[in-house]
Amino acid sequence: MRCDFADSLLQGYFDGELSGRRATEFERHLQHCVDCAVELVDLDLLSGRLQVARLYEAAPASLRKKIRADLHPVAPTTAMSQPLLWHWLAAAAALLLLAIAGWRVSPSLRTDDYQAELAEEIVDAHVHSLQPGHLTSISSNDEQDVKGWFRGKLTFALPVLDFANDGFALQGGRLDVVEERSVAVLVYASTGHLINVFVWPTQGRDTSPQVGSRQGYQWVDWRKGRIEFCVVSDAPTADLQQLQRLFTR
Amino acid sequence: MNDLGPEDRLRFEQLVLPHVDNAFNLARWLLRSRADAEDVAQEALLRACRFFRGFHGGDARAWLLQIVRNTCYTWLEKNRPMELSVEFDEELHLQTCPTPETIAITGDERERLTRALETLPPRFREVLILRELEGCSYKEIAAITSIPIGTVMSSLSRARRQLYSALTNSSQGACP
DSSP states (O other): OOOGGGGTHHHHHHTTOSOHHHHHHHHHHHTTOHHHHHHHHHHHHHHHHHHHTTOOOOOOHHHHHHHHHHHSOOOOGGGGGSOOHHHHHHHHHHHHHHHHHHHHHOGGGTTOHHHHHHHHHHHHHHHHHTSTTOSOSEEOSOHHHHHHHHTTTOSSOOOOOOBGGGTBEEEEEEEEEETTEEEEEEEEEETTEEEEEEEEEOSSOOEEEEEEEETTEEEEEEEETTEEEEEEESSOHHHHHHHHHHHHO | OTTSOHHHHHHHHHHTGGGHHHHHHHHHHHHTOHHHHHHHHHHHHHHHHHTGGGOOSSOHHHHHHHHHHHHHHHHHHHHOHHHHHOSSOHHHHHHTSOOHHHHHHTTOHHHHHHHHHHHSOHHHHHHHIIIIISOOOHHHHHHHHTOOHHHHHHHHHHHHHHHHHHHHHHHHTOOO
16 A cells, blocks of 8 residues: 655655755654555656666757758848838848858857858757767767777777866767767866867868857867867856867877 | 848848757657747747847847747647646547557657656656757746746756656556
8 A cells, every 4th residue: 555655745856845944854754654654765766767768859950051041031032022122121220230240259150151151060969978978989088998899980090188187087089979979078077167078170271270169169279190179168258168178289 | 021121131140040059959848849940940930030129138048049939838728728728638638658659669768768758747857858959048038937935946857756656657657
């Protein structure tokens, strides 16, 4: 027979939602109620199964694309059939405002379409990686472990470096997809911020670091020796630039 | 969505867009379909954008999830009204019994849990998803689902019990 407390206090106790006084009260009850004690273990087992099974379903890229398109509609072609001056004027004013906002937020996004698209995808990938279970496929602070995990998975030499002494502790790595190509990602932690470093081979010439921000995240992108790096995080840009210098020193 | 000015749009991108995964996950579990979830989550985001000016700070995730939930229920009422009236879906429940095809995959724990979760009525399924997958507090669940905190607790209790029994039935072969 189930105990009267099973539907109320037991759940609250299990979920850590009882006040201290009521929790103590329930613990006293637990000492002589075998049913509740057993059910508590069952709840824990069930919860454990739900956690381990990775049931969380992240949004597909197609949904993000649609939302982005909704947010940034291109000028509708049907406007041609209603050539009202006001429509054009309104559209021009809106574009001007957007341009001003864009200029103010991230000057480096302004002229470079490549950077803008890249930043969008990288920030999406960064946000996605923060979901439970998505951050690292190899979780280790050991350079050799992480390097070993990437062995055979990449077509270029990935520099796996731990900068714990400089305040950027290696957390591990994973493979991710950015602009429909597979990229390597190294993960660092720095004073409470998680940093993703996306790394992939490129044909482009070396570039000096470009910085920008989007949706509250900062990024620094550069190319060196036929490899492109893009660092992204909610950490301050100065921190990301410091990490960039560590990579290129 | 073009009624938001550039400033509001930027704020929307910063506050609301980081929760797109949460929106999709809740919709997927409420509608039991990724394809429907994608459509409904997009609709919910559009609605969120339209009413964004009415959002005055606070928990953006809870605010968005509330909109997602309401959009899901409206969609269910229109497209699958039966699902909302059934207390414990016996028909679906039976579907979780092993057929030759499902036996081949019963080794897959994720599949088994998914099927069991999908047998629960939406109102129980949602509290479980919010608690176990989203890690919401009772207070957040109450805000998202518009039910009193006491009801959150009893719903969770019933949801867990039903899930537990669905899992036990499917693994013990208590089927015709």
